[in-house]
Amino acid sequence: MARALVKTHIRGFDDDVLRGGIPQGHVILIRGASGTMKSSLAYYVLYHNALAGVPGLYVTLEQSAGSLLEHVASLGLKATSVSEALPILDLSRGREHLEEMVAKVGAMTEATASRDQALLAVLKGKILELRKKRNFELLALDSWDALELVLEFRDRRVETFGFFEWLRDLGVTSLLISEEPPLEGRTTALEEEFLADGILHLRLEPVTDVAYQRRVQCVKMRSVNQDSDDRTLLFENGRFEVARAIG
Ligand SMILES: Nc1ncnc2c1ncn2[C@@H]1O[C@H](COP(=O)(O)OP(=O)(O)O)[C@@H](O)[C@H]1O
Numbered sequence: 372m373a374r375a376l377v378k379t380h381i382r383g384f385d386d387d388v389l390r391g392g393i394p395q396g397h398v399i400l401i402r403g404a405s406g407t408m409k410s411s412l413a414y415y416v417l418y419h420n421a422l423a424g425v426p427g428l429y430v431t432l433e434q435s436a437g438s439l440l441e442h443v444a445s446l447g448l449k450a451t452s453v454s455e456a457l458p459i460l461d462l463s464r465g466r467e468h469l470e471e472m473v474a475k476v477g478a479m480t481e482a483t484a485s486r487d488q489a490l491l492a493v494l495k496g497k498i499l500e501l502r503k504k505r506n507f508e509l510l511a512l513d514s515w516d517a518l519e520l521v522l523e524f525r526d527r528r529v530e531t532f533g534f535f536e537w538l539r540d541l542g543v544t545s546l547l548i549s550e551e552p553p554l555e556g557r558t559t560a561l562e563e564e565f566l567a568d569g570i571l572h573l574r575l576e577p578v579t580d581v582a583y584q585r586r587v588q589c590v591k592m593r594s595v596n597q598d599s600d601d602r603t604l605l606f607e608n609g610r611f612e613v614a615r616a617i618g
Pocket residue numbers: 403404405406407408409410411412442445446606
């Protein structure tokens with residue numbers, strides 16, 4: 372049976388690029404350099420789904436909830452109209468915040484060998500609790516890089532794999548925000564790239580010596596014959612929209 376499709380509500384993207392939407396349950400990487408509107412786009416997808424009756428959860432580790440809300444308000448999105456259907460889990464104080472939660476629930480008494488495992492257990496526990504309580508179907512994690520820093524993965528390969536498995540078992544569609552790794556010193560694909568079911572790549576592309584254009588490319592989307600051509604990404608009047616990029 373074909374999976375249900377989750378709409379991104381980005382004009383021109385769902386039908387033309389994704390052939391309907393993101394297959395439900397997929398783990399998607401939203402990758403790009405700083406300022407390419409990764410957070411804006413992830414929030415936008417969850418926001419429009421919340422408006423359409425599909426609840427979400429936005430986990431922010433890089434930016435405080437206040438700063439995120441201020442930013443999306445500047446984009447013209449009315450977060451207050453979806454505060455019930457789209458709560459924000461603010462872990463922007465990172466490790467400190469999670470340590471407090473560990474202390475509160477006493478997660479160290481569980482079968483957790485280390486402090487980092489306790490942190491991860493608490494984070495997962497909190498997300499599971501919200502999943503039970505709110506039954507959210509979309510999860511944004513902003514960002515994967517920040518989470519990695521907080522958790523101090525010892526074995527990146529194994530722990531990344533474990534986390535992706537856990538996300539899939541959660542049964543929600545996940546958007547993981549991920550910073551562009553610098554090109555130099557990069558020899559192989561990162562674990563998360565081959566573990567992800569889909570990758571959306573955001574870029575600021577120079578079009579002349581001085582002018583830049585926002586671009587989005589669906590690099591990968593498992594079980595979808597997606598259109599991988601570059602699209603220009605526009606944001607106007609509170610709406611993301613894509614148009615064919617002219618080469
Ligand atoms: N009203 C707006 N319309 C279009 N772009 C905006 C608007 N407000 C801010 N931006 C852009 O959003 C960018 C920041 O978006 P953000 O989602 O935080 O990026 P990232 O998460 O990739 O670092 C800013 O660099 C700015 O160019």
